Amino acid sequence: MISDILKTVIHPEQDKDIVSLGMVQNFTEQDGKIRFTLQLTKAHDPMAQSIKRSAEAAIIEATGIAPTIIIAEPNVRKRLPNVPKPPKLPLQKTIAIASGKGGVGKSTVTANLAVALARLGYRVGVIDADIYGPSMPKMFGVEGYMPVTEDENSQEIIPAQSHGVKVMSIGFFIKAEDALVWRGPMATNALKQLINQTAWGELDYLLIDLPPGTGDVHLTAVGALKIDGAIVVSTPGKVALLDVVRGIGMLRSKNVNIPIIGIINNMAYFTPAELPDNKYYIFGRGELEKVAQEMRVEVLAEIPLVQSIAENGDSGKPLADGITEDVFMGLAKKISADGNENTF
Numbered sequence: 001m002i003s004d005i006l007k008t009v010i011h012p013e014q015d016k017d018i019v020s021l022g023m024v025q026n027f028t029e030q031d032g033k034i035r036f037t038l039q040l041t042k043a044h045d046p047m048a049q050s051i052k053r054s055a056e057a058a059i060i061e062a063t064g065i066a067p068t069i070i071i072a073e074p075n076v077r078k079r080l081p082n083v084p085k086p087p088k089l090p091l092q093k094t095i096a097i098a099s100g101k102g103g104v105g106k107s108t109v110t111a112n113l114a115v116a117l118a119r120l121g122y123r124v125g126v127i128d129a130d131i132y133g134p135s136m137p138k139m140f141g142v143e144g145y146m147p148v149t150e151d152e153n154s155q156e157i158i159p160a161q162s163h164g165v166k167v168m169s170i171g172f173f174i175k176a177e178d179a180l181v182w183r184g185p186m187a188t189n190a191l192k193q194l195i196n197q198t199a200w201g202e203l204d205y206l207l208i209d210l211p212p213g214t215g216d217v218h219l220t221a222v223g224a225l226k227i228d229g230a231i232v233v234s235t236p237g238k239v240a241l242l243d244v245v246r247g248i249g250m251l252r253s254k255n256v257n258i259p260i261i262g263i264i265n266n267m268a269y270f271t272p273a274e275l276p277d278n279k280y281y282i283f284g285r286g287e288l289e290k291v292a293q294e295m296r297v298e299v300l301a302e303i304p305l306v307q308s309i310a311e312n313g314d315s316g317k318p319l320a321d322g323i324t325e326d327v328f329m330g331l332a333k334k335i336s337a338d339g340n341e342n343t344f
């Protein structure tokens with residue numbers, strides 16, 4: 001019996017055989033071919049390849065048949081407590097998060113919004129297309145993630161998983177200090193690969209963290225996959241407003257032509273953690289709303305400047321405090337099918 005043979009294959013860390021651990025699934029033996037799925041019990045199990053090789057060797061030794069073994073990642077949704085069933089969406093929605101200039105909080109918004117959508121029960125993926133400064137690995141606490149393919153014949157890379165979100169970043173492949181030398185075609189090719197060669201599985205929302213500005217990488221991202229809409233992140237200062245106008249202009253240009261879902265006013269006001277009801281509009285108030293009105297775009301959310309947002313971003317824990325959680329859950333409801341007015 002093949003199952004007896006597989007019982008001799010022990011998971012080195014869990015000290016139990018792979019049959020008792022329930023890792024052997026969908027077993028078939030037909031026309032001299034043996035095939036099964038090696039169902040991992042934890043995500044990105046570093047032992048996966050060595051277990052697969054041991055199982056192959058054991059079967060070949062006993063039967064002379066080289067089996068086909070497919071490694072399957074565990075279904076993270078099943079392990080998350082209290083996750084509501086996702087509402088049925090007709091299509092996967094791809095949303096680009098853009099900004100006219102760097103440092104306004106685009107990556108922070110992407111990470112927190114992704115986790116908020118996942119908490120609503122949606123299946124969410126994030127592509128860090130910020131080739132010149134990838135920050136998703138840090139924000140999701142998966143900096144050490146080594147991308148692997150499903151098996152050696154597969155071209156598809158398995159994304160990292162963190163806080164219920166699938167994450168793929170150029171940062172998994174290159175050192176941060178090398179990112180700046182990625183220019184032109186190299187950057188655009190890398191981005192295309194990230195988009196098309198990731199094993200996303202089924203997703204309800206795919207968020208793309210675009211690089212800041214309006215360069216060639218944007219056009220590639222836009223060309224490589226159908227983007228359903230863009231969220232533009234800005235800060236309230238006057239200089240930033242000019243960039244918003246430019247950014248929206250780029251997104252609406254003939255070549256790009258992406259509908260704008262709305263603007264996010266990040267660092268709109270300062271709130272001290274100990275006085276969460278006090279709002280200090282230190283960069284002024286109302287200017288961004290004026291620009292939004294002129295450009296016929298909605299301001300989707302005002303996100304306060306709070307120390308914890310920066311701290312949680314640095315330590316890989318999105319949505320880790322009350323203030324951040326409230327504002328991003330509100331935003332996620334607003335833009336998703338959970339919202340009443342705008343079922344994007």
Ligand SMILES: Nc1ncnc2c1ncn2[C@@H]1O[C@H](COP(=O)(O)OP(=O)(O)OP(=O)(O)O)[C@@H](O)[C@H]1O
Nearest residue numbers: 102103104105106107108212304305306309310313
């Ligand atoms: N609402 C906020 N409150 C406090 N800190 C914030 C807030 N939003 C962003 N930050 C901090 O500001 C810095 C810049 O944010 P972030 O990296 O998200 O910007 P970005 O627009 O993606 O930048 P880049 O374009 O350079 O990648 C980070 O240190 C982040 O933690």
